[in-house]
Amino acid sequence: xxxxxxxxxxxxxxxxxxxxxxxxxxxxxxxxxxxxxxxxxxxxxxxxxxxxxxxxxxxxxxxxxxxxxxxxxxxxxxxxxxxxxxxxxxxxxxxxxxxxxxxxxxxxxxxxxxxxxxxxxxxxxxxxxxxxxxxxxxxxxxxxxxxxxx
Numbered sequence: 001x002x003x004x005x006x007x008x009x010x011x012x013x014x015x016x017x018x019x020x021x022x023x024x025x026x027x028x029x030x031x032x033x034x035x036x037x038x039x040x041x042x043x044x045x046x047x048x049x050x051x052x053x054x055x056x057x058x059x060x061x062x063x064x065x066x067x068x069x070x071x072x073x074x075x076x077x078x079x080x081x082x083x084x085x086x087x088x089x090x091x092x093x094x095x096x097x098x099x100x101x102x103x104x105x106x107x108x109x110x111x112x113x114x115x116x117x118x119x120x121x122x123x124x125x126x127x128x129x130x131x132x133x134x135x136x137x138x139x140x141x142x143x144x145x146x147x148x149x150x
Contacts, residue, residue, distance in 0.1 A: 034134025
């Protein structure tokens with residue numbers, strides 16, 4: 001068997017060093033620095049956000065809250081599952097009720113960005129975007145590939 005055939009049949013895994021990121025050569029320092037920038041920028045940005053919940057409305061029925069009516073399918077499903085754990089209707093009602101409950105919570109959130117200076121906003125967004133850019137750049141090969149990899 002020739003050397004070329006032997007190298008094609010070689011199924012040993014390629015060993016990468018710790019400095020290799022994403023299977024490419026080099027970039028661990030850039031990746032970690034970018035990750036740090038992105039985490040700090042994301043943290044500062046999320047600290048400026050206020051999240052409030054509102055009242056649940058179900059159509060135009062009386063103008064009151066309707067959180068309780070969204071629990072009916074979930075509670076019926078749980079009751080059916082305690083009666084018969086193999087009940088398909090119980091599993092469907094439980095799943096649909098949990099999905100309705102989760103969707104209702106998400107749909108009724110109100111998100112506000114707190115007042116801050118333009119400088120602070122630019123710093124937060126700049127750190128976040130610079131970090132994401134460095135992370136993406138670190139996944140590309142760094143330097144020249146050596147011709148004697150074995």
